[in-house]
Amino acid sequence: MNKIISVFIxxxxxxxxxxxxxxxxxxxxxxxxFPYPVYSAWAYEYNKVSGVKLNYQSIGSGxxxxxxxxxxxDFGASDAPLKPEELKKNxxxxxxxxxxxxxxxxxxxxxxxxxLRLDSDILSMIYLGEINYWDNEKIKQINPGKALxxxxxxxxxxxDGSGTTAIFTDYxxxxxxxxxxxxxxxxxxxxxxxxxxxxxxxVANYVKRLDYSIGYVEFAYAKQNSLAHTILKxxxxxxxxxxxxxxxxxxxxxxxxxxxxxxxxxxxxPGKKAWPIAGATFILLAKEKKGSxxxxxxxxxxxxxxxxxxxxxxxxxxxxxxxxxxxxAYWKSYNIY
Amino acid sequence: xxxxxxxxxxxxxLVSGLASLSVIALIVGILFTLISESSLSIEKFGLxxxxxxxxxxxxxxxxxxxxxxxxxxxxxxxxxxxAVPVAIGIAIFVTxxxxxxxxxxxxxxxxxxxxxxxxxxGMWGLFTLAPIMANYIEPALQKSIGSLPLxxxxxxxxxxGIDLLTAxxxxxxxxxxxxxxISRDAFNLTPAVIKESAYALGATKWEVVRSIxxxxxxxxxxxxxxxxxxxxxGETMAVxxxxxxxxxxxxxLFDAAATIxxxxxxxxxxxxxxxxxxxxxYLALLLFxxxxxxxxxxKFFILKAERKYP
Numbered sequence: 001m002n003k004i005i006s007v008f009i010x011x012x013x014x015x016x017x018x019x020x021x022x023x024x025x026x027x028x029x030x031x032x033x034f035p036y037p038v039y040s041a042w043a044y045e046y047n048k049v050s051g052v053k054l055n056y057q058s059i060g061s062g063x064x065x066x067x068x069x070x071x072x073x074d075f076g077a078s079d080a081p082l083k084p085e086e087l088k089k090n091x092x093x094x095x096x097x098x099x100x101x102x103x104x105x106x107x108x109x110x111x112x113x114x115x116l117r118l119d120s121d122i123l124s125m126i127y128l129g130e131i132n133y134w135d136n137e138k139i140k141q142i143n144p145g146k147a148l149x150x151x152x153x154x155x156x157x158x159x160d161g162s163g164t165t166a167i168f169t170d171y172x173x174x175x176x177x178x179x180x181x182x183x184x185x186x187x188x189x190x191x192x193x194x195x196x197x198x199x200x201x202x203v204a205n206y207v208k209r210l211d212y213s214i215g216y217v218e219f220a221y222a223k224q225n226s227l228a229h230t231i232l233k234x235x236x237x238x239x240x241x242x243x244x245x246x247x248x249x250x251x252x253x254x255x256x257x258x259x260x261x262x263x264x265x266x267x268x269x270p271g272k273k274a275w276p277i278a279g280a281t282f283i284l285l286a287k288e289k290k291g292s293x294x295x296x297x298x299x300x301x302x303x304x305x306x307x308x309x310x311x312x313x314x315x316x317x318x319x320x321x322x323x324x325x326x327x328x329a330y331w332k333s334y335n336i337y
Numbered sequence: 338x339x340x341x342x343x344x345x346x347x348x349x350x351l352v353s354g355l356a357s358l359s360v361i362a363l364i365v366g367i368l369f370t371l372i373s374e375s376s377l378s379i380e381k382f383g384l385x386x387x388x389x390x391x392x393x394x395x396x397x398x399x400x401x402x403x404x405x406x407x408x409x410x411x412x413x414x415x416x417x418x419x420a421v422p423v424a425i426g427i428a429i430f431v432t433x434x435x436x437x438x439x440x441x442x443x444x445x446x447x448x449x450x451x452x453x454x455x456x457x458x459g460m461w462g463l464f465t466l467a468p469i470m471a472n473y474i475e476p477a478l479q480k481s482i483g484s485l486p487l488x489x490x491x492x493x494x495x496x497x498g499i500d501l502l503t504a505x506x507x508x509x510x511x512x513x514x515x516x517x518x519i520s521r522d523a524f525n526l527t528p529a530v531i532k533e534s535a536y537a538l539g540a541t542k543w544e545v546v547r548s549i550x551x552x553x554x555x556x557x558x559x560x561x562x563x564x565x566x567x568x569x570x571g572e573t574m575a576v577x578x579x580x581x582x583x584x585x586x587x588x589x590l591f592d593a594a595a596t597i598x599x600x601x602x603x604x605x606x607x608x609x610x611x612x613x614x615x616x617x618x619y620l621a622l623l624l625f626x627x628x629x630x631x632x633x634x635x636k637f638f639i640l641k642a643e644r645k646y647p
Contacts, residue, residue, distance in 0.1 A: 033606070060606025062614070080609075154497070159582030159599075161395075161607025184396035187607035195499050195593045196582045198603065202463070209468060210497055 027295050030057040031064020031077030034163045034218065035098055035281045038316045039077070042303045045310065054299060061163055061187065068092060068284045074292040076284035079163020080170075080187065081263045091287045093334060094261045095327045096280035097300060099251050099317040101219040102168045103242045103277070105227040107207050108134060110147060112228060114241055117142045119233035120175035120268070120276070126153055126214060127172060128179060129193035134212060142233070149212070156206045156215035159196025161188035167279040168216050171267040175276075216277075219247065220315035234276045235268045246275035247317040256280075256323055258330040280319070285336075293336045301328070301337070368625065375619035377612055387619060393584035393595075395608075400616035402623060404584040408594035409624075411501050412576065413569045415590075416508035421562055423509075424516035428558075429546055431517075432524040444521075451514035459578035462507045467579055470506070471498030475591060493589040502590040504580040508572055512565040519564060523557025523642065524550050556642035563635035567628050573598035597624045 029039070036058035043054035059067075061078040068076030069090045077097070087094055104123060106116055122138050125131040131138065135148040158165045169185040183189050197203035200221040207215040207227060219242055222229045231239045240246045253271035256262045266278040283300065285293045303311075304327070308318040319327070331337030372379075382390065382400060390401020431443055475496030483492035527550045535545050551558075581593025582603050597620045608614045 062605075062607045062609040065609060152495070154495070159577075160603035163607075186396045187609060188395050188604055190392075190394040190396065190584070194583075195497060197499075198577055198582070202578070205463060206497075206499065209471075 025051060026053045026055055027075070027292070027299060028055050028057075028073045029064075029075040029077060029283075029296070030059050030067045030073045031075075031284075032061045032079045032163055032281055033058040034079050034100055035077060035316070038098055038307075038311050038314050041310050041314060042299075042307045045307070046299055046302055050298075050302070052295065052299065060161070061166075062161070065284065068286055071286050071289060074285075074289065075296045077281065078284060079279065079281045080166045081265070081280070081282050082261075082284065083263055084261050087261050087284075093285050093287055093330075094263075094282050095300075095330055096256065096262050096319060096323065097283050097303070098311055099247060099266065099278060099280045099319060100163075100167070101242060101247045101250070101275055101278040101317065102164055102171070102216050103219050103222040104214060104216050104230045104232070105204075105207050105222050106214045106230055107210060107228060108149065108151075108212055110149075113226075114229060114231055115146070116228070116230045117233070117239055118230045120171075123232075124172045124176035124179045127155060127157075127191075127193070128176075128182065129155070151212040154210050154213035155191075155194030156203050156210070156213050157191050157194050157196055158188075158200075158203060159198050162199075163187065163279075163281065164200065164216070164218050165189065167265070167267065167277060170265050170279070171277045174265070174268045219317075223315050232276050234272075234274050235270055236272045236274070238272055240273060240275055242275050244312065244317060246273055247278055248320065250274035250276070250278045251280075251317060251320050251323065254280075254323075256326060258326050258333070262327070262330070278317075287334070290336060293334075297331050297336050301331075304328075368622075371618055371622040371625055375615050375622050377615035378619040381612060382616070382619075387616075388623075391584075391586055393600075395604075395610070395613050398610060398612050400612070400619075402597075402620055404586055405595055405597045405600050405620055406623070407586045408501070408580065408596040408599070409570060409627075411590075411594065412505045412508055412580070412596055413566060415501065415505035416512060416569050417562060417566055419505060419509035420513045420516055420565065424513045424561075424565075425520055425558065427513070427517040428520035428524055429550070431521055433542060433546055433550065447514045447517050450510070451518075455511065455572060455575040458507055458511055458575035462503065462575060463578040466507060467498035467503055469498075470500075470503045471496050475502065479591075490588045491590050494591045496591050499579055499581045499593055500589075500591045501580070501587075501594050504576045504594075504596075505590075507575050507579060508569050511572060511575060512569050515565045515568055516561050519561025520554070520558045523554035523561065526557065526642075527553040554642070556638050560635045560637075560639035560642060563631055563638060567631045567635065570624070570628055570631065571598060573602050577602050597621070 036056065039056045043056060047053055061080060064076035065078055067073045082094055104118060119142060122131060132153055133150055134153055135150045140148060166185065166187045169183065169189050173180040173185040183192060195206065197206045200217045203215045203217050204221050204225045204227060207213050222242065229242055231241055233239050249271040250266045250269040253269045253274050254264055254266045256264050266280065268276050285296060304324045311318045328337060378400065387402050388406065389403055391403040392399045392401045393404055427447065431440055435443060475498065479492045479496065483489050531549055532545055535549055576596055577599045580596065580599055582595045582599055583593040584595050587594065601617055601621060605617055608617055
């Protein structure tokens with residue numbers, strides 16, 4: 001019996017010892033699933049140059065927020081920005097890390113990628129179930145000369161809670177007061193119509209398979225799958241294609257304010273070339289964990305300096321230089337840079 | 338008694354006793370966690386209010402379990418309806434009809450079916466079964482029995498393959514091995530003497546199965562069915578891929594719905610408000626209680642069967 005106990009104690013001690021010896025070289029983060037691929041790619045490269053290991057668990061934004069509030073991780077990650085008052089309440093600070101966009105995709109026979117034009121009105125009415133057929137007058141009007149079939153629209157949305165849905169529903173809330181009133185914005189909402197696909201791959205799969213359907217996916221998924229993306233009318237009245245340039249234009253036009261802890265959605269951005277549905281994904285730090293915050297900031301500083309190429313390879317949009325500088329100044333104001 | 342003086346025996350007793358006690362402690366602990374985590378939601382919505390409300394609106398922070406309970410009940414019952422006849426057929430074939438050289442391979446195939454991880458069923462369901470259902474089976478159903486009055490209501494709408502029917506079919510495939518192997522064991526309990534006497538009297542195979550094997554093993558088979566019910570109730574990943582997770586109560590089997598487990602799997606990670614999270618825990622608590630009751634029922638029937646025909 002004594003032997004067993006001593007073995008257990010020995011094991012416990014060695015675990016503790018291992019834990020503490022690694023603590024200085026490991027950054028623990030948890031949260032949003034959307035930026036997981038780029039964070040882990042950055043972590044891999046950063047580990048090679050610095051020896052510091054980043055352990056990121058993509059447990060979802062909600063979990064990330066809870067874990068950083070309880071201070072069980074060094075940083076939390078959330079697809080939706082927290083409001084300044086919420087940050088204050090939990091003693092957190094927040095900065096954007098990378099930008100992602102959402103693209104409506106369709107599957108209509110005879111319509112190829114980039115051929116169908118939509119505007120905010122039509123998009124919100126389709127998702128509210130008020131426009132039911134592809135040959136609706138409103139759609140015809142902005143797509144002159146296109147042969148639109150008299151077929152029912154199958155609406156596809158996400159079935160799981162997600163940052164993609166948060167960005168998309170925030171966009172619909174911004175542009176349609178009807179949507180804001182009836183449905184609202186969030187990581188999961190009460191959808192008036194449509195079927196739900198699990199994850200981006202689920203939505204992409206349904207749209208590919210179901211004729212006359214419409215769905216929304218992250219930019220990367222629209223690009224990598226052979227899905228027919230749509231052209232959207234932005235707030236400047238221009239029709240834009242989803243591309244790195246139009247996302248960058250959206251990011252440039254966004255007035256991220258460090259005083260508000262960068263609380264901003266990039267939806268319906270004012271730039272002439274800006275893609276209207278986009279948002280940054282955010283990093284949350286606990287104010288009092290200064291030591292680990294410095295390590296986290298070092299990692300993101302490296303990512304800002306050297307990580308743009310990796311991010312673009314994975315179809316994420318890096319922050320514009322001006323915004324990076326704002327974030328650096330923000331770090332400085334908290335003495336962690 | 339003198340064994341007690343042996344220290345090895347004492348340690349053995351202690352360790353095995355603690356191990357079994359820890360299971361009970363674990364279950365009580367889980368139940369306690371579920372109750373305490375869901376207390377916020379229990380306070381706000383109450384029991385009846387939560388069960389009867391069909392609203393599931395994270396934005397307005399109004400939650401009700403009715404849609405989830407509906408989806409869980411329909412998929413579970415439907416999958417049992419599909420699986421039980423097939424499973425009993427398999428069990429009868431393996432115990433009474435199949436020649437010996439076939440019994441092994443069939444038994445192994447059934448056990449393999451049980452060993453496939455549910456995520457694989459889910460992927461297969463999404464990429465293979467759902468298109469087949471949408472393109473062939475569901476339109477065929479609509480054309481044949483869909484035009485009947487009343488029953489036709491079950492088959493309304495555009496077949497998309499992401500619906501209650503597809504989810505139930507996947508579930509039924511997953512529970513067939515359980516029902517089949519428990520039924521087989523129950524059939525094997527039938528005393529050989531009685532069966533042989535019946536054959537000696539000139540009974541056919543069908544008559545023996547119908548009048549002797551089935552009545553003898555009734556309770557055991559029933560226990561097996563209830564056990565599969567428990568499994569169907571808790572199945573998550575496979576259903577999550579093909580059910581759509583729409584919180585709605587519909588009359589058509591061709592509509593998307595949500596079950597408790599699917600809602601938990603889909604929404605737990607991004608549940609960002611306290612009441613949202615608490616309501617998910619409340620759903621989990623309901624599922625825990627339902628599974629507990631069903632398993633208790635199953636145990637009851639199996640025990641009764643064993644006592645009757647030892």
